[in-house]
Amino acid sequence: MSARSSVAVAGVGTSRFGRQPERDLLGLAWEAVHEAFVDADVDGVDAVWVGTVFAPAGVAQRVLRAMGITGVPVVTVENACASGTTAFAEAHEAVRTGRYGRVLALGVEQMSTAFAGAITPEATDPEGRAGLALPALYAMSAARYLHVGAATSEQLAAVSVKNHAHAVHNPRAQYSGRYSVEEVLASRMIADPLTVLQCCPTSDGAAAAILTPASGSAGEVVVRGVALRSGTPWNQDSPHVWGYDIVRDTAELAVTEAGLDAVTDVDVVEVHDAFTIGEIVTTEALGLVPPGDGGRAAATGTTALGGSHPVNPSGGLLSRGHPLGATGLAQIAEITWQLRRGCGSRQVEGARLGLVETMGGGVSVLDGNACVVTVLESR
């Protein structure tokens, strides 16, 4: 057991994810935090980290006051798509070092009221303004995989088929369904070769986790490793597509800290499948499957529920949805539920070790991006 197992995930909660423009940040956050408090059987916390990207300044304090949480240190963090797991990493560090006893990590985002479609690049984001918005960037990675024969269109689509099918068993997911590869490929083209069913939807939601010192009780979910990194700007001369290197490097740190022999020892994984190609690249970068084998793994069921390395049993970002600040903590919640064996028909049998990976690209997608990888274990 690693020294890192001193911190437990005592409770988790999420709102329903979906396009919910009629709701507000307070209502979404309340839903997640209330569930986490009930789950952890606590009525207060000593500090709060809030992850959000587009919520207005000060919203954390307003949300928390509305829930009756005041007078404790509150820090809002932004780290692109990894904002939620950055809040988790910071909360974990605070408990691990004894800075605070019981800490809430909350992620919340309402994308539907902020953007009509893909995230609009900022004026200071030259790549984004030049057309390299996130769907286009992922499409370039996908095109590269197709070009060098590292994946086929059908394998890309298989990720969407798999994750939408997983989400059939997740009542909080935004979308779910039993699609065929053909249906995925025939859906509306967003950024060639990525069709709409291969892109995460516009989502609103919140997710929360409460971290405490581990009690040592049986069945407790503990944190074995957390790594937070930023990447270097991607270089087109790299043998890898954008995002591969930072995921590999961050995972190595987390896996070493967790004292695992290999990532393949992990029973269940949630990764950042903002686009289908993202899951393929990530499973390879993590070392869960060999390089160039990510697409095949999705198509043949290796990474499906019932396969040897199930990935995104929740449905992932593609199906559960992707409210930026909330995503990482929803992944943490899913793995926590999996390790408690409470996931019903989407349960990974015998899950004892789980891993969460979140990777964000700033808004300028080629900038030094952010990645957080966490290893959780049930005792």
Add this chain to the structure above:
Amino acid sequence: MSARSSVAVAGVGTSRFGRQPERDLLGLAWEAVHEAFVDADVDGVDAVWVGTVFAPAGVAQRVLRAMGITGVPVVTVENACASGTTAFAEAHEAVRTGRYGRVLALGVEQMSTAFAGAITPEATDPEGRAGLALPALYAMSAARYLHVGAATSEQLAAVSVKNHAHAVHNPRAQYSGRYSVEEVLASRMIADPLTVLQCCPTSDGAAAAILTPASGSAGEVVVRGVALRSGTPWNQDSPHVWGYDIVRDTAELAVTEAGLDAVTDVDVVEVHDAFTIGEIVTTEALGLVPPGDGGRAAATGTTALGGSHPVNPSGGLLSRGHPLGATGLAQIAEITWQLRRGCGSRQVEGARLGLVETMGGGVSVLDGNACVVTVLESR
């Protein structure tokens, strides 16, 4: 020497502060970080915390990439007006616990391109939308002080006179001047009784600090205590005006951690004088002067350069300016320069112990607000 003296402020830097709409966040940040790197005599850092309130998501990564800083963990934090000192507190904690060796805390804000005047309340900020924007809130505190005889209009104005006079010696300050009390009182009314010379201006700027493990060398500036708190919503039945309690409570934590007998042992102080009444309330809440004596202290020179408890030798927010995310780190820079005895004609003679206080109110000013208090010492 406290256990907290294990962390040193190895270098500081700031841009010029002022209304600089023709510049951008990258240029402002570069100026501050470059100076801090040269000051600390380093060419890299192991992690970065960035404090900003209104900068677009991902700006930290773009700023840092433009400066050649990539591949290290970056966390952007928002904590209203205390965002800069929140970044400092988090960077300090990371060095103190050994999480990272050398950490950059950067604050940056460009207010001139975001707002025409006072900060516009968010739609989710009922108090602000009902008229309780920040100038109005501070005006209520000032009116209360006048009503109960805890200060006079002339004493309020004396804070502005003092801080503008201090700023005459600070070439980076946005405004400075030798005003009379009558001139301050006769300036344009913003929120009765606060005239424009009693309100911080709209400012753009950046400030940075590099924290490292203390080396123990003579003259080194070390951190003796840092406290970060949020407040409870203000209650009109309180005997104190808004902000008093959180400043008092946060200062008590920092002073205890620093092992000081009393705040009055501190030689030089930078406080959050966003409005003149703010400095008066804060000097009382800190315990630097007795309750009800803050106005008199400003008017009689107690808190002026040359007085027994000099406050805001830089000119404070009123004169140096108040780019939200940058403010706290500019305060840290000023106290660091003071403790190194490098402030020329605004130097507090023999300064050895310094204190920084920053208090922000979220954007919803009555919400659980944020305060950071830091005690620095030169060996």
